[in-house]
Amino acid sequence: MEKSKKIILTGDRPTGRLHVGHYVGSLKRRVELQNSGEFDQIFIMIADAQALTDNADNPEKVRQNIIEVALDYLSCGLDPAKSTLFIQSQIPELTELTFYYMNLVTVSRLQRNPTVKNEIKLRNFEASIPVGFFAYPISQASDITAFKATTVPVGEDQLPMIEQTREIVRSFNHIYGEVLVEPDVLLPDNKACLRLPGTDGKAKMSKSLNNCIYLSDTQEEVKKKIMSMFTDPNHIRVEDPGCVEGNPVFIYLDAFCRDEHFKTHWPEYQNLDELKAHYTRGGLGDVKVKRFLNQVLQEELEPIRARRKAYEQNIPEVYRILKEGSICAQKAAAATLAEVKAAMKINYFDDEELIQAQAQKFRQQP
Ligand code: ATP
Numbered sequence: 001m002e003k004s005k006k007i008i009l010t011g012d013r014p015t016g017r018l019h020v021g022h023y024v025g026s027l028k029r030r031v032e033l034q035n036s037g038e039f040d041q042i043f044i045m046i047a048d049a050q051a052l053t054d055n056a057d058n059p060e061k062v063r064q065n066i067i068e069v070a071l072d073y074l075s076c077g078l079d080p081a082k083s084t085l086f087i088q089s090q091i092p093e094l095t096e097l098t099f100y101y102m103n104l105v106t107v108s109r110l111q112r113n114p115t116v117k118n119e120i121k122l123r124n125f126e127a128s129i130p131v132g133f134f135a136y137p138i139s140q141a142s143d144i145t146a147f148k149a150t151t152v153p154v155g156e157d158q159l160p161m162i163e164q165t166r167e168i169v170r171s172f173n174h175i176y177g178e179v180l181v182e183p184d185v186l187l188p189d190n191k192a193c194l195r196l197p198g199t200d201g202k203a204k205m206s207k208s209l210n211n212c213i214y215l216s217d218t219q220e221e222v223k224k225k226i227m228s229m230f231t232d233p234n235h236i237r238v239e240d241p242g243c244v245e246g247n248p249v250f251i252y253l254d255a256f257c258r259d260e261h262f263k264t265h266w267p268e269y270q271n272l273d274e275l276k277a278h279y280t281r282g283g284l285g286d287v288k289v290k291r292f293l294n295q296v297l298q299e300e301l302e303p304i305r306a307r308r309k310a311y312e313q314n315i316p317e318v319y320r321i322l323k324e325g326s327i328c329a330q331k332a333a334a335a336t337l338a339e340v341k342a343a344m345k346i347n348y349f350d351d352e353e354l355i356q357a358q359a360q361k362f363r364q365q366p
């Protein structure tokens with residue numbers, strides 16, 4: 001087992017364009033890790049099969065968003081020369097692994113998964129949960145282990161999935177022998193980025209909640225969304241003391257703003273702590289803070305938009321990148337699946353010893 005290799009697997013569901021929550025929660029980190037040169041292999045997956053588990057009746061939505069997510073990846077700086085970008089459904093080995101891992105997980109264990117519980121509520125599934133959706137943590141374990149990933153950079157909501165994966169790995173290795181690798185989760189080190197709230201103040205910016213600032217939003221759209229953002233509801237007049245905790249405008253500043261931004265855009269303050277202190281004291285209006293946030297965010301998004309524009313002019317090339325990535329990912333997954341099947345003793349035709357031993361056994365029978 002090649003334990004010493006450092007391998008990343010992570011990805012996103014093609015259920016919409018990617019937003020700034022994805023960016024700070026995972027995407028930005030991926031690009032940094034990619035460029036650090038510390039990893040032997042980086043696999044970035046567009047999880048279309050997973051997206052279909054709760055969008056079975058809307059395949060067109062998934063199909064349309066593949067290219068959107070791919071464009072978001074490339075525009076953030078994921079580089080196909082360094083990272084393998086691929087589409088989940090094109091790797092049948094992942095489905096096969098899922099089928100075998102299903103035997104290692106109980107229904108009650110899946111029912112306990114807090115993220116899945118939450119998502120079931122959000123989607124109003126109640127008693128009509130599709131089996132595929134219910135089991136998606138198992139399919140995620142296949143995605144991670146198929147590539148023998150050691151590191152999975154994700155947002156906080158993915159913690160229960162990685163825990164489930166680790167349990168499956170331990171259980172598999174215990175029963176069948178050491179084949180799979182237990183992955184480590186890599187969370188953002190900035191607290192604000194663990195789970196970026198929505199512009200409406202809801203706990204999570206999420207494609208399904210319509211409370212997102214998209215990486216591909218125009219300058220005008222971003223400004224409009226920021227200026228109408230939810231803030232502290234008790235901060236009515238400028239003189240009133242305001243609350244920065246749980247205030248999404250300040251959480252976004254925590255996520256995006258650096259001291260340099262004050263030098264260029266708001267030299268009245270040295271840093272975010274000073275700005276927060278003023279807001280808390282009272283005498284600082286929301287509009288001013290929002291204008292500053294707009295400047296900070298536009299600065300971060302501008303190069304991303306520019307790169308996107310360039311790739312948008314060459315869509316066939318983007319599909320080619322995904323096709324090549326998928327071919328490469330399929331080879332890696334096939335190698336793991338072969339090991340898995342050998343360990344599970346379902347590699348009948350590759351096992352010459354088995355065939356000879358059976359032949360011997362039956363020859364000896366009278
Ligand atoms: P959906 O509503 O379809 O589930 P989503 O917005 O939750 O969409 P995913 O594709 O499920 O997006 O998540 C992709 C990655 O982005 C995961 O690693 C997840 O942890 C991270 N992520 C998603 N939303 C946020 C957020 N608001 N803050 C930080 N990270 C996030």
Ligand code: MG
Pocket residue numbers: none
């Ligand atoms: Mg999600």
